[in-house]
Structures are given as structure tokens and as C-alpha cells.
Amino acid sequence: MRHSRRSFLASAPFGLPALSAAIQSQSSPSRRPKLKITDIRTAQIRGHGYQLHVRVYTDQGLIGQGEATDSILGGVPIVQSFRRPLIGQDPLNIEAIWERLRTIGIFAGAQSGQYVTALTAVEIALWDLAGKALGVPVYQLLGGKVRDRVRIYCDSANHHPDDPLAKQKLHEIEAMGFTALKIDIDEAADPSRFDRVNWTASNGEIDRMVKEVAFVRETVSKKVDLAVDMHGRYDGATGKRVAIELEPFKLLWLEEPVPAENIDVMRDIRQSTKTPICAGENLFLRHGFRELLEKRAVDIIMPDLQKCGGLLEGRKIADMAHTYYTPFAPHCVVSPLGVMASCHVCAAVPNFLVLEWHWISRLQLWKDFVKEGEIIEKGFVTVPDRPGFGVEMNEEAARKAQVPNTPWFQEGV
Ligand code: MG
Numbered sequence: 001m002r003h004s005r006r007s008f009l010a011s012a013p014f015g016l017p018a019l020s021a022a023i024q025s026q027s028s029p030s031r032r033p034k035l036k037i038t039d040i041r042t043a044q045i046r047g048h049g050y051q052l053h054v055r056v057y058t059d060q061g062l063i064g065q066g067e068a069t070d071s072i073l074g075g076v077p078i079v080q081s082f083r084r085p086l087i088g089q090d091p092l093n094i095e096a097i098w099e100r101l102r103t104i105g106i107f108a109g110a111q112s113g114q115y116v117t118a119l120t121a122v123e124i125a126l127w128d129l130a131g132k133a134l135g136v137p138v139y140q141l142l143g144g145k146v147r148d149r150v151r152i153y154c155d156s157a158n159h160h161p162d163d164p165l166a167k168q169k170l171h172e173i174e175a176m177g178f179t180a181l182k183i184d185i186d187e188a189a190d191p192s193r194f195d196r197v198n199w200t201a202s203n204g205e206i207d208r209m210v211k212e213v214a215f216v217r218e219t220v221s222k223k224v225d226l227a228v229d230m231h232g233r234y235d236g237a238t239g240k241r242v243a244i245e246l247e248p249f250k251l252l253w254l255e256e257p258v259p260a261e262n263i264d265v266m267r268d269i270r271q272s273t274k275t276p277i278c279a280g281e282n283l284f285l286r287h288g289f290r291e292l293l294e295k296r297a298v299d300i301i302m303p304d305l306q307k308c309g310g311l312l313e314g315r316k317i318a319d320m321a322h323t324y325y326t327p328f329a330p331h332c333v334v335s336p337l338g339v340m341a342s343c344h345v346c347a348a349v350p351n352f353l354v355l356e357w358h359w360i361s362r363l364q365l366w367k368d369f370v371k372e373g374e375i376i377e378k379g380f381v382t383v384p385d386r387p388g389f390g391v392e393m394n395e396e397a398a399r400k401a402q403v404p405n406t407p408w409f410q411e412g413v
Helices: 005-011 015-026 076-081 094-103 113-134 166-175 203-219 236-245 263-272 285-294 311-322 336-348 360-368 395-401
Strands: 037-047 049-058 063-069 149-155 180-184 225-229 253-255 277-279 355-357 380-382
Touching: 037 076, 037 395, 049 076, 049 113, 063 113, 063 336, 076 113, 094 113, 094 311, 113 311, 113 336, 149 336, 166 203, 180 203, 203 225, 203 236, 236 263, 263 277, 263 285, 285 311, 311 336, 336 355, 336 380, 360 395
Parallel strands: 149 180, 149 355, 180 225, 225 253, 253 277
Antiparallel strands: 037 049, 049 063, 149 380
């Protein structure tokens, strides 16, 4: 029996995939064999909320990893629906893959929400894969870095003046090196609320909000910036009152005093106050940010790079904002994998301001989640020069947060 070149290579001691992988890692990019996607797999984690991790596998052994959050509940079947259009594709054509997955879903919800977030997880994994395949860090593929270190702010729940530990915890956060903090002042259980459904804040509620902001402002030193989140719960009248009452505290921003759906009301609040207004964590794609920017409804935008459409989409949104001289401060609630993915974008974007960090209450899981250990040093992340994102999951640690009875990167799932 005659052996063809292909069957010889496939039966060689290391097999064709291993040989291809060796060529991939040792040759110049222009001489490498084309990669092909062979599988997409998922794992579900409860870190800060629910996260879906996605891995894209290739015929040459290279694997890319991505992570999505928030609007990804129910996202597993959507990722599974991407298998058919993805398998066999060259994973380096990220824009083409992204556009195809988006446009085939226009009747399946590809304008926002779960569909876009599932697409985001895959897109992020493709960037990690591309970096590994080409031997470069992802920031290099996004235009190169304009900064070596990415400034991080700590989201903290230590803003209650009656909490005996709050001051100590705020001092600890400052001692960790953070130069910015964020607190949440919306409170469903506020005893001054007169109605369980309507979110017009009473005088008592507004006084409570002002006291909490004053407490944090007086506890940490003036050089630490303070952002305040209202989670888009309140109405326009309340948003205006709170923004004006908080003017003396010179906030870094007041976040989503009203829901994101009516841009005109957000603009009304912005025009009524000196307090900078920030919004965007629940908007999707460039299209979601266009009106926000065109109507000058915010001072700062905060897309969530783990749900808004992906890393390149995030870069495009940041670039749109840059034409309005608007800073980019991404929302971020994910594991060190997702934070590092976001950092590669933040390192490449000129108008980047600060990136969120939300795992202070899960510090041990945070520190163990990737093999590289703690990635935040004195309130900054130094973007690694390793290929891809430069961090790899520590599976033993990550599985401690696995959603019970869910698959863990199983074939075909
Ligand atoms: Mg928020």
C-alpha cells in the first residue's frame, strides 16, 4: 500500500496536528499553515455573579479562551448554535467571523442582550487564540499599547456610616494602592422609601445617599477618586436632585442615575449638573453608543467589554467616544481572565480613564483563578508581553466556583 504525504504525516510519531503545532510555534506567521476551528466548549462559573467561559479549539492544538457575563444567562445554547458556522473556519479572520455570527442572528436577537454577549465570549476567545497563533500579546493586534499599566478602581460596599468595619476596610483598600473607588447608593431596603415599585427618592433617601458619599469622601484621602453608582433605578427628577446635591464632592462620575433606555433623560440630567455623568454598561454594540454620544448625554462611557460585542467592538466604541473627547471607563465584573482581556483593550485606547474591579469580596478565588496569580499591583495591571492575553486558568481553583451540575469544557457542549 502506497502512503500519501498526508497519511505519512498523520501516522508519524507526533501526528499531523502536533507537527502543525510545531510549525505554528516555530515559523514566521507568513509561512504557517492555516488554523481551523474544531470545537467550541463552555464552562459556567459563579464569581461576581454568573460568568460563561468559552474555549475555541483548533486543529493544531492551540486554544483561545473568552469570558462573558451579566446578560449571558441562557447563553450556552446560543454559543452551541455558533458551532456550525464556526467549525472549519480560520480563527484569525475575527472581523469576518464576528460579522457573520452577528448578521445570521438578526432575527434571533443579535441587536443586544444574550445573543451579543454570547458572541462577545467567542470573539474574546478568538483574540486570545490569534495572539497565541501569531506569538504576540493581544494589545499588539489592537493597535499596540499607548500605556504599560492599566489603572483599576475598586468597587466597594463599605459606604455605610453605621457599619463598624467600614472605615477600616476603606483604609485597607486605599493601602492596597487603589487610586479610585466606587460605591452604590441605590437602596431598595431604605426605610425612607414610600413605595416598593416607584423609584422617586424621598428627602430621607437623598439625605442617606449624601451621608454615604460624605462618609467615604471623608474616610479616604482626597487623592483617591470617588465614583457613585445608582444602577439606573431612579427617575429623572431624582437623578437631577442627586447629581446636584453631590456636586460638592467632585465625583469622578455619577453612574446611571436613570435607566439607559431613554437617552434624552440622561442628557437632561447631564445638562442640569456639574457632576460628570457616566453610563453604558447595559448598552450593546457601536449602535448602542451612537445616540448616547451624538446627544452628548454623558461625560464618560462605560461599555462592558464582556458583553458589548467584544474587544474590537469595545475598541471601536472607544474610538467613537474619542471623537467626542469622551473618556472610556469600562464596566468589569469578571475573573482575572476577563479583566486581563479588558486590559489589552484599555492599554491600546488613547481615551481610557479607569477600569472596574469587583472581586474584593472574593479575594482568594481572585488570586488563585489564573496560574500567574495576582494580576493587580498597587491598583494597576501591567499588561503582559506574553502571547494572547498572557494568563491561563488555574482549573483546580476555578472549578471551586463552577456552577453545580454544569459541563466543564466538555466536547460538543
Ligand atoms: Mg453600574
